[in-house]
Amino acid sequence: xxxxxxxxxxxxxxxxxxxxxxxxxxxxxxxxxxxxxxxxxxxxxxxxxxxxxxxxxxxxxxxxxxxxxxxxxxxxxxxxxxxxxxxxxxxxxxxxxxxxxxxxxxxxxxxxxxxxxxxxxxxxxxxxxxxxxxxxxxxxxxxxxxxxxxxxxxxxxxxxxxxxxxxxxxxxxxxxxxxxxxxxxxxxxxxxxxxxxxxxxxxxxxxxxxxxxxxxxxxxxxxxxxxxxxxxxxxxxxxxxxxxxxxxxxxxxxxxxxxxxxxxxxxxxxxxxxxxxxxxxxxxxxxxxxxxxxxxxxxxxxxxxxxxxxxxxxxxxxxxxxxxxxxxxxxxxxxxxxxxxxxxxxxxxxxxxxxxx
Amino acid sequence: xxxxxxxxxxxxxxxxxxxxxxxxxxxxxxxxxxxxxxxxxxxxxxxxxxxxxxxxxxxxxxxxxxxxxxxxxxxxxxxxxxxxxxxxxxxxxxxxxxxxxxxxxxxxxxxxxxxxxxxxxxxxxxxxxxxxxxxxxxxxxxxxxxxxxxxxxxxxxxxxxxxxxxxxxxxxxxxxxxxxxxxxxxxxxxxxxxxxxxxxxxxxxxxxxxxxxxxxxxxxxxxxxxxxxxxxxxxxxxxxxxxxxxxxxxxxxxxxxxxxxxxxxxxxxxxxxxxxxxxxxxxxxxxxxxxxxxxxxxxxxxxxxxxxxxxxxxxxxxxxxxxxxxxxxxxxxxxxxxxxxxxxxxxxxxxxxxxxx
Numbered sequence: 001x002x003x004x005x006x007x008x009x010x011x012x013x014x015x016x017x018x019x020x021x022x023x024x025x026x027x028x029x030x031x032x033x034x035x036x037x038x039x040x041x042x043x044x045x046x047x048x049x050x051x052x053x054x055x056x057x058x059x060x061x062x063x064x065x066x067x068x069x070x071x072x073x074x075x076x077x078x079x080x081x082x083x084x085x086x087x088x089x090x091x092x093x094x095x096x097x098x099x100x101x102x103x104x105x106x107x108x109x110x111x112x113x114x115x116x117x118x119x120x121x122x123x124x125x126x127x128x129x130x131x132x133x134x135x136x137x138x139x140x141x142x143x144x145x146x147x148x149x150x151x152x153x154x155x156x157x158x159x160x161x162x163x164x165x166x167x168x169x170x171x172x173x174x175x176x177x178x179x180x181x182x183x184x185x186x187x188x189x190x191x192x193x194x195x196x197x198x199x200x201x202x203x204x205x206x207x208x209x210x211x212x213x214x215x216x217x218x219x220x221x222x223x224x225x226x227x228x229x230x231x232x233x234x235x236x237x238x239x240x241x242x243x244x245x246x247x248x249x250x251x252x253x254x255x256x257x258x259x260x261x262x263x264x265x266x267x268x269x270x271x272x273x274x275x276x277x278x279x280x281x282x283x284x285x286x287x288x289x290x291x292x293x294x295x296x297x298x299x300x301x302x303x304x305x306x307x308x309x310x311x312x313x314x315x316x317x318x319x320x321x322x323x324x325x326x327x328x329x330x331x332x333x334x335x336x337x338x339x340x341x342x343x344x345x346x347x348x349x350x351x352x353x354x355x356x357x
Numbered sequence: 358x359x360x361x362x363x364x365x366x367x368x369x370x371x372x373x374x375x376x377x378x379x380x381x382x383x384x385x386x387x388x389x390x391x392x393x394x395x396x397x398x399x400x401x402x403x404x405x406x407x408x409x410x411x412x413x414x415x416x417x418x419x420x421x422x423x424x425x426x427x428x429x430x431x432x433x434x435x436x437x438x439x440x441x442x443x444x445x446x447x448x449x450x451x452x453x454x455x456x457x458x459x460x461x462x463x464x465x466x467x468x469x470x471x472x473x474x475x476x477x478x479x480x481x482x483x484x485x486x487x488x489x490x491x492x493x494x495x496x497x498x499x500x501x502x503x504x505x506x507x508x509x510x511x512x513x514x515x516x517x518x519x520x521x522x523x524x525x526x527x528x529x530x531x532x533x534x535x536x537x538x539x540x541x542x543x544x545x546x547x548x549x550x551x552x553x554x555x556x557x558x559x560x561x562x563x564x565x566x567x568x569x570x571x572x573x574x575x576x577x578x579x580x581x582x583x584x585x586x587x588x589x590x591x592x593x594x595x596x597x598x599x600x601x602x603x604x605x606x607x608x609x610x611x612x613x614x615x616x617x618x619x620x621x622x623x624x625x626x627x628x629x630x631x632x633x634x635x636x637x638x639x640x641x642x643x644x645x646x647x648x649x650x651x652x653x654x655x656x657x658x659x660x661x662x663x664x665x666x667x668x669x670x671x672x673x674x675x676x677x678x679x680x681x682x683x684x685x686x687x688x689x690x691x692x693x694x695x696x697x698x699x700x701x702x703x704x705x706x707x708x709x710x711x712x713x714x
Contacts, residue, residue, distance in 0.1 A: 027528075030528075031532060034529075034532050034536075034557065035532075035536060035553065037535075037536055037539050037540075038532060038535060038536070041532075041535055089496070093492050093493075093496065096488070096489075096492060097485075097488070097489035097492060097493075099485065117542060122542035122543060122544075123541075123542055123543070123544040123623075123649070124541065124542055124544075124623065124649065128454075128456065129538065129542050131453070131454070131488075132453075132454035132538045133535065133538065135450050135453060135454060135492060135495075136450075136454075136531050136534050136535045136538070138492075138496075139446070139450065139495075139496075139499065139531050139534075140528065140531040140532075142496065142499060142500075143499075143524065143527040143528055143531060144528070146503060146524060146527075147524040147528065150520045150521070150524060151521075151524075156513050156514065156517045157513065159517070160513045160516070160517075163507045164507070164508075167500065167503060167504040167507060167508075170500040170503075171384075171387075171497065171500055171501070171504065172391075174493050174496050174497040174500060175388060175391050175392075175395060175398075175497075177493050177496075178394075178395060178398055178490065178493045178494075179391075179392060179394055179395070181486065181489045181490065181493070182394050184480075184481060185474060185479035185480055185481055185486050186479060186480070187479075187480040187481075196392065200391065266480075266481065292480070292481065
């Protein structure tokens, strides 16, 4: 990879993957030295990272850096790749919190360790062992992220410039996750509240903060930071709204989750809140009956989809996605960004709102 | 507090507490700005920190720094205090993994949020909500620790010198925790394996690495690092062994846990492994029957205590604690350490092996 020129997203993603695998290989060697009992941990971490993943946060960080016009280095790429391990933590812990059995078509971490416990005929509860392992693997991923960043080889001054953004990103992630969990428990039907969760969970964590992190690595000025916020916040909300649509309408082969999984989990999304605003009483009762039912049939999922479409909620959400995307696009037009980075940010805009890479 | 002179542990501990409360007050203000829904998170974090806690890791770090003979500052104290938040994460997640209902005599975090879910009549499973909240609060504590360290005000060069030790400490903690969880699941009776868990869980995480962290902040040479290892590793094992003894023989008023709680949780400790080596078949069967039974009566706890004493295991473990403590003591005699720090390390040695502060 030529660090001085490329802003090709696939090339960057492939280089990010390589950095992650290099880091995990060294760390796994260390885990195995501590004890062979840690081999399943090492294998699970590697398998999780090898599974497809869009590497959105490293991509946004790296493009955020390129936008400053500073010459990139392998060390910078490595620092950006470290953000993916924060996301690994979020996903592993999320699956425990949502009691999700699968992740990208494979067993989630707690399910994999629950199965290992059963297969080895270990003592105590297999489910509890699985949960404990997933909590610890998530914690380890969070710590590994910091270690990878610290050891990336970037100089001290650059590192210290980026740490505040790195910290904000992680605090906002945890706060956003709590808001999300609480929102589900409230069984809220408020569009406004759902949008707020989307803002913290995705607007800031997935797009704005990674861009700021990369920008800080490159020594950005306040104008560029502002442009990234104007681009990142609406785009992040659009990203979450697309996620909500896919959670109910997505193709299992593409999402790696069963059809209508968000309904089974009882997720309170903007799409559902809009539907509750617009649908008639009978339809609303049907949705309430279906939400959070783990044994929901494909027939009921189809019925709920019909209600969402007929209520006009899907159209409204698609219009909202389009408006947010257009607002992000316009921020790019008005900001002063390195031209190569601008092209890449336009591509990323399409990727996160349409989900193809 | 006079930073140029004191090595009084109570004074340092009180200053550490103040730094932690200052930090959490600012962070909680930020959480409340994100949303009033986060108020219970903020309150729980503060309550958890206000509860008594020995602050062992900040103390070892600060004394580790003093040992270098470098002049201390409020910024250094703040950086050392940040280690406590790593421990808060460990405790919150540990209670989920052990399904412990109490911590220091109060409800554990997952139990407190489970109760809140019930009281607010929220939707979904109260137990699952409690677990989700405890996972996220633990994650937040881990992230806050890093933020507190980064913002401590120490200069960049000092921070960068200490980060590798900070990272090692956290990786070893997570690895040690997994070894511990796996050990319980193996229902292992191996003294050697239990000692290895003690080494990672406590030897390194509680004592050696905090000392190294403080030493790195003070720009220590390799000799002092080695002395700290020679002191910290045996002392950490002694600390864990004392913990094991208290887990079965401790006074609930002092431990904040019900009498014999380790038996109910089925903890595989060195004390139990020794007992299984030494006791007769009938006694071993009794122990096996009792271990991991959550409804264990106080009568059975008393019976098991008798078996442990009569087998000679308690005496052997007390001898092991004494030998490890003496080995730590001798490391202090032979190492080159600032005299004030040496006195404090001798006091800490008594505190962690006898548990009074």
